[in-house]
Each structure stands twice: as C-alpha cells, then as structure tokens.
Amino acid sequence: MENRRKALKFILAAGTLVAIAPLATGRDFFYRKETQELPRQKIANLKELSEPGSYVNFVYPKTGDQKIDSDPFRQFILIKTKDNKLRAFSRVCVHLWCLPSYFPQRGELICPCHGSVYREEDGVGIEGPVLYQTYPTNALPMVELEVEESTGDVYAVGIDGILGYGRNWRDRTPDSMVKRV
Amino acid sequence: MSDRPKTLRDLGESLYKWVVDRLERTPFLSFKFTIPQQYLSPYGYLGTLTTVTFIVLGISGAFLMFYYRPDVELAWLSVKEIEEEVPFGFIMRNLHYHASNLMVLLAVAHLYYQYFSGRYKIKNEVLWVTGILLGILTVLEAYTGYDLILNQRALLAINIGTGLTFAAPVIGPSVAPILIGGGLFDLIVRFYALHVFIIPMIMLVLMAFHIPRFLVLDIPIVLVLVGGIFVAGGMFPVHLGLRFDPSLPEITVPEWYLTAIYAFIRTGTERFFSGALLPLLFTIMFLIIPFVDKSRKLGWRDRPFFTALGISSIILIIFTTLWGFYVDFSQPTPFEQLYIEPTIFYGSITALTLLGFFITYRFITKPSPPRRPTPAKPFVLSSKGLLVATTVVFALMVLTTLLAFQTYFANMQNVSMFNMGMSLILFGLLLHLYRHGISRVAKQPSTTQQPEVKA
Ligand code: FES
Numbered sequence: 001m002e003n004r005r006k007a008l009k010f011i012l013a014a015g016t017l018v019a020i021a022p023l024a025t026g027r028d029f030f031y032r033k034e035t036q037e038l039p040r041q042k043i044a045n046l047k048e049l050s051e052p053g054s055y056v057n058f059v060y061p062k063t064g065d066q067k068i069d070s071d072p073f074r075q076f077i078l079i080k081t082k083d084n085k086l087r088a089f090s091r092v093c094v095h096l097w098c099l100p101s102y103f104p105q106r107g108e109l110i111c112p113c114h115g116s117v118y119r120e121e122d123g124v125g126i127e128g129p130v131l132y133q134t135y136p137t138n139a140l141p142m143v144e145l146e147v148e149e150s151t152g153d154v155y156a157v158g159i160d161g162i163l164g165y166g167r168n169w170r171d172r173t174p175d176s177m178v179k180r181v
Numbered sequence: 182m183s184d185r186p187k188t189l190r191d192l193g194e195s196l197y198k199w200v201v202d203r204l205e206r207t208p209f210l211s212f213k214f215t216i217p218q219q220y221l222s223p224y225g226y227l228g229t230l231t232t233v234t235f236i237v238l239g240i241s242g243a244f245l246m247f248y249y250r251p252d253v254e255l256a257w258l259s260v261k262e263i264e265e266e267v268p269f270g271f272i273m274r275n276l277h278y279h280a281s282n283l284m285v286l287l288a289v290a291h292l293y294y295q296y297f298s299g300r301y302k303i304k305n306e307v308l309w310v311t312g313i314l315l316g317i318l319t320v321l322e323a324y325t326g327y328d329l330i331l332n333q334r335a336l337l338a339i340n341i342g343t344g345l346t347f348a349a350p351v352i353g354p355s356v357a358p359i360l361i362g363g364g365l366f367d368l369i370v371r372f373y374a375l376h377v378f379i380i381p382m383i384m385l386v387l388m389a390f391h392i393p394r395f396l397v398l399d400i401p402i403v404l405v406l407v408g409g410i411f412v413a414g415g416m417f418p419v420h421l422g423l424r425f426d427p428s429l430p431e432i433t434v435p436e437w438y439l440t441a442i443y444a445f446i447r448t449g450t451e452r453f454f455s456g457a458l459l460p461l462l463f464t465i466m467f468l469i470i471p472f473v474d475k476s477r478k479l480g481w482r483d484r485p486f487f488t489a490l491g492i493s494s495i496i497l498i499i500f501t502t503l504w505g506f507y508v509d510f511s512q513p514t515p516f517e518q519l520y521i522e523p524t525i526f527y528g529s530i531t532a533l534t535l536l537g538f539f540i541t542y543r544f545i546t547k548p549s550p551p552r553r554p555t556p557a558k559p560f561v562l563s564s565k566g567l568l569v570a571t572t573v574v575f576a577l578m579v580l581t582t583l584l585a586f587q588t589y590f591a592n593m594q595n596v597s598m599f600n601m602g603m604s605l606i607l608f609g610l611l612l613h614l615y616r617h618g619i620s621r622v623a624k625q626p627s628t629t630q631q632p633e634v635k636a
Binding site for chain 1 (some may be wrong): 252254255329336337340343344347348354357358361362363364366367427428429449450451453461514516520
C-alpha cells in the first residue's frame with residue numbers, strides 16, 4: 001500500500017514537470033530574435049574602403065523598417081585604419097549612449113557629448129569619462145566581419161560585446177574579428 | 182424586505198441594506214474602514230495615505246494613457262502635446278508627477294515611522310516584508326514612469342538602469358536584454374508595459390497581503406493631501422526637459438529618489454558594486470530586521486541599537502541624496518563636473534554614518550527623565566465661532582473655485598491647478614469643522630460612542 005501511494009505521488013510530480021517543461025521555451029518570447037541569432041549581412045565592398053582612414057556607417061541587423069533601423073543600438077561604423085586594417089564598431093558610446101564619430105587624421109573615435117576618445121585599433125577608451133569606467137565597460141563592442149576574397153564584399157556576422165555597455169576586450173584580439181573567406 | 186417601501190427614503194435604505202448584505206459575500210467587507218470623528222495624527226496611518234496617493238496615480242495615469250504614445254519617436258512629443266495642447270493635460274500630468282513624488286516620500290516616512298515604533302514585531306513579519314517589497318516596487322514604478330518621457334534625463338536613467346542590470350552577477354546578462362529588446366524602440370514599449378500594468382499588478386497583489394484589516398480613513402486629511410498635490414503641481418510645474426538627442430552634451434541629475442544611487446555611480450568604481458550597493462544594503466537590513474530584533478520592546482527609547490541604526494541610515498540617505506545633486510560647475514568639462522572622487526566619498530559617508538550611529542546610541546542610552554504625556558489641550562471653538570469659521574472657509578472656497586474656473590478658461594492651467602488644490606484643502610478644513618461642530622451638537626443630549634462606518 002505504502003509503495004503504491006509513493007508511486008502515485010511520484011507520477012503526479014513527474015507529470016507536473018512534464019506538463020510544465022515545454023512552457024520553458026516561452027523564454028524566447030522575451031528576446032528579439034535577430035539580436036540573439038545575428039544574421040550574416042553584407043555591409044560594404046572593399047572598393048569603398050580603398051584609402052586608409054576611409055569609413056562606412058552601416059545599420060546592423062538591418063530590417064527595412066525605418067524606425068528600427070534608425071535606432072542608436074543598430075548604428076555601426078566600418079573603418080579602414082591607418083594600418084590598413086578593417087575594424088567595425090558599435091557607435092553607441094559606452095558612457096551615456098551618444099554617437100561618437102570617426103576622425104581619420106587622429107585615428108580615433110570621439111564622442112560629441114563628454115569627449116570620450118576610443119582608439120581605432122580595438123575601440124578601447126583612452127580619454128574622457130570612459131577612462132574612468134572599469135573593465136569591461138570601457139571599450140566599444142565590435143562587429144565580427146567576413147571578407148569575401150573573390151568579390152571584396154564585407155559581411156557582418158556577429159557582435160562581440162554588449163551594445164552601450166562594453167566588451168571583454170582582453171579576451172579577443174581585434175584581428176580575430178576579421179575572417180577572410 | 183417584508184413591506185413595500187413607501188417613501189423614496191425607505192427605498193434608498195432598503196436598497197443600501199440589500200447591497201450591503203450581498204457585499205458580505207465578497208472579501209471587500211472583511212475590511213473595516215474607520216472614519217474618525219476627531220482629528221487623528223496622520224503618522225499612524227501614513228500607509229493609508231500612501232494607498233490614497235497610489236489611487237490618485239492610478240486614475241491620473243490611466244487618463245494620461247489616452248494621449249501618451251510609447252514610441253521612440255513620438256513619446257517626448259506626446260508628453261509635450263499633453264502639456265501644451267491637451268485641455269487639462271497640464272493638470273493631469275502634474276498631478277501624476279507630483280503624486281509619484283509624494284508616494285515615494287510617504288512610503289519612506291511610513292517605513293521609518295513603523296520602524297521606530299517597532300511595528301515589525303508581534304506577528305507582523307509578513308506585513309513588514311511585503312511593505313519593504315512594495316517600497317522597492319514603488320521606486321521602480323516611479324523610475325519606469327519618468328523614463329517614458331524620453332528626455333535627456335530619462336535616457337540617463339535608462340542608461341544607468343540597464344547598465345546596472347547588465348553588471349548584476351549571474352542573472353544580469355540574460356535579464357538586461359529583456360529590458361532592451363532590439364533597441365530603444367523596444368525598450369520604451371517594454372518600460373511602458375512594466376509601468377502601466379506589470380508593476381502595478383504585482384503591487385496590488387502585495388497590497389492584499391500588506392493592508393491590515395482595520396483601516397483609518399480621515400477624509401479631511403486625505404483632501405488636504407490631494408489638494409496639496411494640486412498646489413504643488415501649480416506652484417512647481419515639472420519641466421519637460423530636452424528631447425533625447427545622442428549628439429548633445431547635457432548635465433542632468435536623476436529624480437531625487439535616485440540621486441543617492443547616482444552619487445555612488447559618479448565615483449566611477451565598479452558599476453554593480455557602486456550602483457546597487459546602497460539599495461541592496463538597505464533592502465537586506467530592513468528585510469532581516471524583524472528576525473534579528475527579537476526583544477519584546479516596541480518603543481524606540483528601549484531599543485537604542487536599532488534606533489541608532491535607523492537614524493544613521495537616514496543620515497546616509499540624506500547625505501548621499503544631496504551629494505548626488507551636487508554638480509561642481511567650476512570644473513572645465515561636464516564629465517569632471519560630475520566626477521566624485523571615490524576615496525573622499527566613501528570615506529566621508531562611512532565616517533558620517535558611524536558618527537551618527539554612535540552619537541545617537543550614546544544619546545539614547547542616557548537615562549531620560551520619565552516623560553509624562555502632557556494631555557493635549559482640546560481646541561474648542563464656541564458655537565458662534567464655529568459658524569463664523571465655517572462660513573469664512575466656505576467663502577474662501579467659493580473664491581478659489583471661481584478663480585480656478587477663471588484661470589482655467591484664461592488658459593493659465595498652473596494657476597488654475599493651484600486654486601483647485603486650495604479649494605480642496607479648504608474643503609478638507611470645512612469637513613473638519615463640520616465634524617467638530619456636529620459631534621458637539623450630538624454630544625449635548627446624550628453621550629454617543631464613535632460610530633464605526635462600514636464601507
Ligand atoms: S556619452 Fe560619450 S562621452 Fe558621454
């Protein structure tokens with residue numbers, strides 16, 4: 001008798017779990033899909049970036065909806081640095097979310113609001129308020145790139161870091177963000 | 182209901198009885214509202230006043246939803262429209278804004294009053310803990326509310342809030358993206374949902390556990406309170422602020438109930454540690470206090486340790502709140518104007534808190550001379566004086582009400598709001614004079630006990 005009671009109780013408990021388990025997928029509802037699984041999106045061609053110091057602003061991930069595409073969190077910049085390297089950064093300053101611009105002569109991104117300065121090699125803050133922020137909140141998030149050798153097309157394939165917040169820049173070299181395919 | 186009602190009055194009475202009998206089947210009548218016949222000091226029912234403010238917020242907020250647009254491009258414009266174009270919009274918005282400030286203020290006052298009078302004891306632990314949770318939700322509600330305007334100040338708050346969430350250990354990285362969604366365009370909608378539905382619903386559920394069965398509702402005081410919100414709104418209308426623009430430098434500080442946290446953040450130390458340290462410390466302190474302070478004593482003089490703890494926590498709050506407001510304009514750049522040197526900051530708040538603690542502790546443990554409660558001298562007006570006073574108050578009410586109308590139609594909504602508030606306050610006074618007079622008239626034939634009004 002005692003055993004049967006136990007078995008029944010066990011089945012009830014297991015049944016509850018089984019019934020609830022599929023609801024756990026409801027977790028996905030809370031996240032925007034395209035920010036979780038970032039698409040592979042063409043952003044430029046190498047022809048547009050022939051000179052060192054040239055740059056292209058781009059929207060990523062792009063939806064075609066003007067309101068969404070103009071969101072600061074989707075504004076990025078692709079840069080050909082003085083050392084002829086490709087780098088792509090989020091344009092949201094990790095201080096208070098203004099939009100820094102690129103200054104080719106200085107090889108730096110400078111924020112219009114409180115003057116944070118980021119270097120073009122890796123987006124790490126070197127001047128201004130951002131300097132007082134602790135690791136990892138003192139660097140711009142970067143975009144992972146793929147360059148198609150045959151056509152020269154540049155694709156964005158992912159983001160390293162948290163937009164408007166920072167990037168664990170000691171964990172990954174900026175060169176590892178660019179793949180040639 | 183045996184015989185048929187004869188007069189209209191009988192009909193009304195039987196209808197009332199019918200409804201009350203049916204209401205007995207609902208949970209509603211298990212609450213007893215006491216409407217005092219005499220003036221009561223509001224300290225004891227600060228909680229009721231907080232609830233009244235919550236209701237004012239619910240009503241004004243619901244109507245603001247008619248015009249507000251939770252859209253990243255339209256939010257600021259729609260608030261501007263409410264303020265400048267919508268008839269009565271200015272009043273509605275300021276009512277909502279000032280009531281939100283008042284609610285935070287009342288909740289804090291309520292907390293400390295209950296704390297110093299040891300009300301978390303004697304089986305009140307559940308009431309106490311739900312109260313603390315309600316306090317936290319009140320601040321979150323106010324926070325999500327002023328973010329909806331999407332001005333510079335709101336963006337500062339959103340930035341700090343999401344940054345703190347990201348920096349939270351373990352859960353942070355998965356919770357923060359829920360707030361932000363795909364960007365600001367999502368964030369504003371999500372904050373809107375939190376502000377108008379999710380948080381208030383949780384608060385209502387908690388209130389069901391928090392509100393005691395016996396409630397005192399001193400209507401004259403409530404009228405003065407609501408009138409006070411109107412007066413404050415008319416005198417200090419809230420500024421809309423500049424629309425968020427990611428290329429404009431601006432020096433802003435958050436709302437006053439968040440400047441304490443802001444002061445910590447401005448030191449530039451590790452984000453979660455600095456931004457969440459103080460609130461966490463306070464929450465933990467208040468949550469565990471009923472389980473630590475086990476003595477049977479209630480009065481603050483008999484619990485010097487906890488009284489001193491309470492006083493030093495107030496000192497800490499006031500000090501950091503004020504520091505959060507302080508901007509050193511002598512510095513050249515906006516950033517340096519806001520920067521707070523961590524060693525100075527943490528040093529001085531530690532010193533001040535400890536000092537406050539020990540001074541209060543010493544002061545309280547000194548045996549105080551036994552105090553005999555001095556019976557309050559009842560303030561008695563003669564019947565004639567009462568009548569004159571009532572008439573004067575009524576005349577003033579007529580005057581302020583007329584002014585309220587006149588200024589409203591002259592499109593001076595702030596002056597109108599002020600006068601509406603004055604009229605409400607005067608009405609509270611009138612009601613008080615009325616009950617004062619009525620109870621004296623009623624007292625003459627026989628001694629009547631305080632009637633308990635079932636609502
Ligand atoms: S927002 Fe960029 S420096 Fe402040």
